[in-house]
Amino acid sequence: MDQVDMLVIGSGPAGRRAAVQSAKLGKSVLVVDKGRRLGGVSVHTGTIPSKTLRETVLNLSGWRERGFYGRGYRVKKDIQAIDLVERLHKTLDHEVEVLQHQFMRNTVQSIFATARFVGPNEVELTTEAGEVSHVGFKHALIAVGTRPHRPETVPFDRTRVFDSDEFLELEKLPRTLTVIGGGVIGVEYATIFSALDVPVTLIETRDSILDFIDREICDDFIHQMRERGMSIRLGAAVKEITSGPLGVVVALADGRKVQSDVLLYAAGRTGNVGSLNLEAVGIAVDSRGRLAVDPRTFQTSVPNIYAAGDVIGFPSLASTSMEQGRVAACHAFGISLPPPPETFPYGIYAVPEISTVGMSEEQVRAAGIAYECGIARFRETSRGHIMGVAAGFLKLIFDVTTRRLLGAHIVGEGATELIHIGQAVINLHGTVDFFVENTFNYPTLAEAYKVAGLDAWNRMGQA
Ligand SMILES: Cc1cc2nc3c(=O)[nH]c(=O)nc-3n(C[C@H](O)[C@H](O)[C@H](O)COP(=O)(O)OP(=O)(O)OC[C@H]3O[C@@H](n4cnc5c(N)ncnc54)[C@H](O)[C@@H]3O)c2cc1C
Numbered sequence: 001m002d003q004v005d006m007l008v009i010g011s012g013p014a015g016r017r018a019a020v021q022s023a024k025l026g027k028s029v030l031v032v033d034k035g036r037r038l039g040g041v042s043v044h045t046g047t048i049p050s051k052t053l054r055e056t057v058l059n060l061s062g063w064r065e066r067g068f069y070g071r072g073y074r075v076k077k078d079i080q081a082i083d084l085v086e087r088l089h090k091t092l093d094h095e096v097e098v099l100q101h102q103f104m105r106n107t108v109q110s111i112f113a114t115a116r117f118v119g120p121n122e123v124e125l126t127t128e129a130g131e132v133s134h135v136g137f138k139h140a141l142i143a144v145g146t147r148p149h150r151p152e153t154v155p156f157d158r159t160r161v162f163d164s165d166e167f168l169e170l171e172k173l174p175r176t177l178t179v180i181g182g183g184v185i186g187v188e189y190a191t192i193f194s195a196l197d198v199p200v201t202l203i204e205t206r207d208s209i210l211d212f213i214d215r216e217i218c219d220d221f222i223h224q225m226r227e228r229g230m231s232i233r234l235g236a237a238v239k240e241i242t243s244g245p246l247g248v249v250v251a252l253a254d255g256r257k258v259q260s261d262v263l264l265y266a267a268g269r270t271g272n273v274g275s276l277n278l279e280a281v282g283i284a285v286d287s288r289g290r291l292a293v294d295p296r297t298f299q300t301s302v303p304n305i306y307a308a309g310d311v312i313g314f315p316s317l318a319s320t321s322m323e324q325g326r327v328a329a330c331h332a333f334g335i336s337l338p339p340p341p342e343t344f345p346y347g348i349y350a351v352p353e354i355s356t357v358g359m360s361e362e363q364v365r366a367a368g369i370a371y372e373c374g375i376a377r378f379r380e381t382s383r384g385h386i387m388g389v390a391a392g393f394l395k396l397i398f399d400v401t402t403r404r405l406l407g408a409h410i411v412g413e414g415a416t417e418l419i420h421i422g423q424a425v426i427n428l429h430g431t432v433d434f435f436v437e438n439t440f441n442y443p444t445l446a447e448a449y450k451v452a453g454l455d456a457w458n459r460m461g462q463a
């Protein structure tokens with residue numbers, strides 16, 4: 001039986017970082033993935049495909065230029081599904097190639113097989129062809145990710161009714177689209193297709209969407225979606241979904257019906273723990289297939305078995321998964337790390353983008369902190385004029401007593417890149433005076449930080 005220092009189950013962001021980190025420490029590493037290509041959900045059905053789709057749609061539709069040339073402007077008049085898929089395949093191939101090369105130069109071994117625990121130091125691997133082998137390990141990382149939640153009552157058929165892992169297989173663009181689930185996945189796909197001028201209805205059972213986002217930002221986002229004709233049904237419980245040759249009909253509990261050509265069901269995800277035989281090692285799983293870990297070390301209840309990425313639940317991001325995998329590998333091999341930074345950014349690649357770091361205004365209020373906000377609207381920056389940006393803003397929240405930046409929240413063009421300025425200032429304990437005293441490149445959207453800083457400073461006064 002082969003023996004390795006680190007066995008990684010799953011080649012998504014968490015597994016990939018853990019594998020390379022372990023190899024950099026001179027350890028033998030085997031990555032096992034049950035898929036046919038390396039990369040996990042992130043590369044094949046999640047992060048990279050959806051972001052590539054977004055980029056293609058914005059380019060081909062001429063979305064970014066519509067502020068100048070009007071809503072009817074398009075770079076390509078007749079956009080087909082094939083136009084969207086071409087760029088996708090190229091990007092994904094490149095991602096896989098980079099990952100394979102990274103593994104090769106770091107001598108990380110990999111195998112395509114399904115892993116199943118037979119004890120705390122041994123797994124059984126079964127390939128698609130049915131070949132079975134056993135591998136012994138000192139440490140293991142479970143990084144098996146999640147799959148879409150698929151209730152039995154939803155008639156998934158990959159023709160009209162799709163889950164989010166299948167949605168990119170669309171052979172033609174929908175004439176109309178219903179999206180069930182106002183989480184990040186639902187909101188991203190709904191707005192991306194709306195940017196292609198597909199009429200979209202977004203259905204969410206709760207009374208609001210994205211409830212972890214600062215309300216002012218979220219309200220502006222919802223306003224922008226409605227302004228361009230999207231139909232948003234909040235507080236709408238789904239009674240029944242029926243699919244037929246003429247389309248999909250969603251019957252809501254309040255008696256309303258929504259009919260469309262295609263439906264995307266994006267109402268949460270479940271951990272991929274079924275095939276792992278975790279009973280053999282005594283690791284418990286919750287009702288959504290998630291594993292509990294020590295949040296500092298990522299050890300499960302079995303100390304030499306770690307878990308990271310979406311399988312441990314919130315925040316379920318590629319960005320945080322990568323870091324969790326690296327921290328787990330360092331811990332396994334005795335490297336002590338400083339405590340993790342206070343905050344991390346959240347990027348929602350909808351159209352428009354939203355990004356946020358630190359405390360929302362609601363959280364600051366709930367904590368009883370005396371605060372002041374500073375706002376900068378992109379349309380009031382010179383860069384915004386040049387780009388033809390008509391909407392979007394940056395909101396900064398400061399503690400009035402310490403003057404420290406507590407939160408930065410952005411809706412609009414470039415939000416997911418711009419947020420890192422706010423992140424750095426928060427984690428380096430910067431204050432409103434940083435924005436007032438420093439000069440920013442001009443004309444840039446980043447200048448909004450200066451404008452928002454001054455806006456708050458005018459009300460807060462000097463230190
Ligand atoms: C549509 C969509 C868009 C997203 N967009 C973003 C974004 O913009 N930014 C962001 O930060 N995050 C985004 N995410 C989240 C991100 O994709 C996940 O957080 C990330 O992929 C989780 O990584 P992971 O390491 O947990 O593993 P995953 O990427 O989930 O991969 C797990 C791997 O484990 C393998 N596996 C499962 N079971 C076994 C087994 N028993 N044996 C062997 N292998 C197994 C699977 O085949 C898979 O390859 C998005 C997700 C989705 C669905």
Ligand SMILES: NC(=O)c1ccc[n+]([C@@H]2O[C@H](COP(=O)([O-])OP(=O)(O)OC[C@H]3O[C@@H](n4cnc5c(N)ncnc54)[C@H](O)[C@@H]3O)[C@@H](O)[C@H]2O)c1
Nearest residue numbers: 181182183184185186203204205266267268316347348349
């Ligand atoms: N940009 C990003 O970082 C990004 C992008 C996509 C996904 N992700 C990650 O993927 C994970 C999964 O995303 P998700 O959007 O599937 O899940 P989610 O759990 O975040 O959201 C699901 C939404 O669907 C709603 N819902 C549930 N059942 C419903 C029903 N029957 N009818 C109507 N609405 C219903 C829920 O109230 C919730 O708002 C998230 O945790 C997220 O972190 C991240």
